[in-house]
Amino acid sequence: MIRVQSEDFDLGIELQNLTRDNHGIGGLCSFVGLVRDMAGDDDISAMTLEHYPGMTEKALAEIEAEAQGRWPLDGTLIIHRYGRLDPGDQIVLVAAASAHREAAFEACHFLIDWLKTKAPFWKLEDTNEGGKWVDARDSDDAATSKWDKKQPAAE
Amino acid sequence: MKLLYFAWVKEKTGTSNEEYALPDGVTSVAELIDVLKERNSGYSEAFSDHSVIRVAVNQEYVTLEHAVAEGDEIAFFPPVTGG
Numbered sequence: 001m002i003r004v005q006s007e008d009f010d011l012g013i014e015l016q017n018l019t020r021d022n023h024g025i026g027g028l029c030s031f032v033g034l035v036r037d038m039a040g041d042d043d044i045s046a047m048t049l050e051h052y053p054g055m056t057e058k059a060l061a062e063i064e065a066e067a068q069g070r071w072p073l074d075g076t077l078i079i080h081r082y083g084r085l086d087p088g089d090q091i092v093l094v095a096a097a098s099a100h101r102e103a104a105f106e107a108c109h110f111l112i113d114w115l116k117t118k119a120p121f122w123k124l125e126d127t128n129e130g131g132k133w134v135d136a137r138d139s140d141d142a143a144t145s146k147w148d149k150k151q152p153a154a155e
Numbered sequence: 156m157k158l159l160y161f162a163w164v165k166e167k168t169g170t171s172n173e174e175y176a177l178p179d180g181v182t183s184v185a186e187l188i189d190v191l192k193e194r195n196s197g198y199s200e201a202f203s204d205h206s207v208i209r210v211a212v213n214q215e216y217v218t219l220e221h222a223v224a225e226g227d228e229i230a231f232f233p234p235v236t237g238g
Contacts, residue, residue, distance in 0.1 A: 033238055049237065050162055052230060055214035080237060092238050112238055120211070120230075121237025122162035133163045136234030 001076070002060045004051065006083040008090060018075045019097050025074045027101035029108035031094050037087035039134070042127035049082045049091065052120035056080070063114045067096065070110070071103040078111060080121065110147050117144040156225055158191075160201070161232035164208065167201035177225045184210050185219040187229070201231070209234055 001018075003009075011032060019025045035047050060078050067076055075097035085091060094115065096107035123134040159172045181187050185205075192202045202208060210217055211230040223229060 051237070052159070052161055052211070052214075052232070055211055055230065058214050116238035117235065118216075119237050120161070120232065120235050122233060123236045124162070133233065134236040136236055140238075 001078070002057055002064060003077075003079045004053075004056050004060070005079065005081060008081070009079050009093060011090070011093065014077060014079065014093060015095060018077050018095055022074050022097070024099055025097045026099045027104040028075075028095060028097045029101070029104040030096075031092075031108055031112045032090055033092040033112070035085045035087050035089045035091055039125055039127070042125065042129065042132065044087060044125045044127060046084055046086055046126040047091075048084045048124045048126075048131075050122045050124065051080075051082045055120050059119045060115070063111060063118060066114065067107045067111050071096070071098065071107040073098050073103060073107055076107065076111065078115065080115070080119065082121070113140075113143040113147060116140045156223070157228045159228065159230040161230065163233055164201050164231050167197050169197050177223065182222055183219065184212070184217060184221050184223055184229070187223050188219070188231075207233055 015028060015030060019028055037044050064076050064078055067073065073096055077095040079093040081091055094108055094111040096104045096111060098104040117140050125132050125134060156175050156177055157172060158175045160168045160170060165171050178190050181190055188202050192199045205219060209232050212221055213228050
């Protein structure tokens with residue numbers, strides 16, 4: 001499931017909803033991204049996330065479908081927020097549920113790595129020197145490409 | 156066609172979206188960028204370095220060699236930084 005929203009989410013409720021009706025699920029792995037209060041030498045007082053409505057949902061659905069094709073998953077969830085956020089706020093949740101933990105761990109890791117380089121979101125940080133658009137990081141590209149030849153987890 | 160701009164590309168062009176008539180002779184994204192750069196200093200600055208511009212045609216990532224046609228939705232933006 002994909003959700004793009006400005007409002008916050010309740011991690012506990014979201015994860016319960018993902019697994020509640022399927023007792024064949026033996027493992028659930030989740031990742032939550034949070035707004036930090038510093039970046040390099042800058043203090044961050046707030047962050048604004050911009051996105052490309054339409055393409056965002058499409059890109060997230062493609063990422064989710066890719067994970068479901070690579071691992072035996074019983075449930076996946078991607079929630080990404082946009083708009084103005086404060087330090088400590090939740091930005092993103094990805095979760096993967098499966099019969100066994102390996103697929104859940106790997107798919108969760110894959111979802112956030114691919115999301116970071118493929119979903120059309122941009123972060124604008126409010127710093128002591130004014131607004132700064134966050135630069136994409138080479139390490140994120142490397143994190144994405146490490147999945148290029150990754151084999152699905154053994155069941 | 157519809158042109159969309161995001162993040163600092165939007166700030167430099169000064170607009171988030173616009174209707175635009177495909178100029179005669181323009182068939183690729185790269186050619187379209189070359190024409191847009193001539194409009195004013197903001198566009199010129201936004202597109203000064205092709206290596207930091209990402210392009211989506213009809214909401215799919217494409218390369219600069221990709222074809223463009225009247226009716227397309229073409230978006231220009233920096234490398235993404237979500238998550």
